[in-house]
Amino acid sequence: MQKTILIVHGMRKGKLNETLEQFVHELFNDTSIDYDVAFLESEEQSLDTVIEATVEQGYQAVNLMPLLLFTASHYYEDIADQMKVWTEQYSQVHFELAEPLGTHPAMADWVSKQLVRYEHEIDDTTGIVILAHGNARFDEPDVALTRLAEQHPNDQFQCYPSMVYGKLKFKDTLLPLAEQYDKLLVIPFFFYDGYLVNKTKRQIAEMMLPTEIVYTTAINFDPVLKTIILARIASCQEARHVSNTAELV
Structure with missing residues (x-):
């Protein structure tokens, strides 16, 4: 059994x-x-x-x-x-x-589908960010998210990895991108749009970045x-x- x-x-x-x-x-x-x-x-x-x-x-x-x-x-x-x-x-x-689950190749397909769903928000002045949880003590999430950002099937767009915690934390990675692009399309790489996603959105808003921020939905099962x-x-x-x-x- x-x-x-x-x-x-x-x-x-x-x-x-x-x-x-x-x-x-x-x-x-x-x-x-x-x-x-x-x-x-x-x-x-x-x-x-x-x-x-x-x-x-x-x-x-x-x-x-x-x-x-x-x-x-x-x-x-x-x-x-x-x-x-x-x-x-x-x-x-x-x-x-x-x-x-996040390291399976099908997750890269999900990212590409998100780009298609939100293609009306994307132009040459848009930076695309994949935002995940991360971990301050383990670097595996940083490595895996970076690989996902590089390997998603839609090679028309460059994606940038960013984390809530760890070496790629958004408080360090988003400002240079905000200075480079007129808009950031952020893809929350979370299972659902819950407490942590909403908390992170508030924290990003408090950064007063010099660019427009647009969020896609999370994975939401x-x-x-x-x-x-x-x-x-x-x-x-x-x-x-x-x-x-x-x-x-």
């Missing part, structure tokens, strides 16, 4: 987790994937609680699917490090940890996420098959 646990960041209190879980169910309501949703921040539906229940139900193969865009502290410390504990605690269960998650599940299954085959040799 195999189960996939979709891991969402979430909040410890409030109704946001219910909204996020509903988004996930809408993505998968027409699939046969056996899955549960767990939250890194939750008083009732934590990752530890969901894994314990999954093991008690008799599952011997568990795919851990982080709904995170990049590898950073949550991926390494809250999931990967903990997986070592679960592997020892539940030795009869085979755990596979999937890669984050676009169907592309379903495509990527299914691909990540398939990769977990393939890795498990290779592992099982190696054990037989």
